[in-house]
């Protein structure tokens with residue numbers, strides 16, 4: 001049974017995925033302006049991935065014959081960061097928050113005995129494990145490189161190999 005509680009939880013999540021997509025977009029744009037085209041491409045690609053996550057949720061709700069809405073409030077996203085490290089720290093925290101929200105939804109679907117949704121959400125669990133690990137790995141590298149300009153130059157080229165294709 002596709003309860004209102006589950007439907008509302010999924011709607012909140014799809015709006016969070018949209019927010020994630022816009023967050024990655026604003027970060028990519030900031031990075032583009034400071035001249036790291038490799039890191040910027042990574043973030044632009046990831047913005048599209050987040051949009052696909054939103055899409056998955058929308059299509060699932062439709063399959064269950066539910067309804068959804070997109071909620072765009074007037075919240076403005078940060079568009080400037082003090083450093084790449086600052087940006088990736090914020091991104092890592094964001095991904096950890098999203099993971100908690102997905103965990104909550106899994107728990108909710110189990111409580112509501114909605115095993116279709118429980119099963120559907122397993123993909124998101126796997127995805128969050130990967131995303132947290134990926135962003136943490138990038139953050140670690142950036143912390144290691146520090147202010148070393150040649151290190152950042154090489155990393156900006158290397159990041160291409162971390163692009164995920166979903």
Ligand code: OFO
Nearest residue numbers: 020050053098131
């Ligand atoms: Fe949708 O996975 Fe990141 O936020």
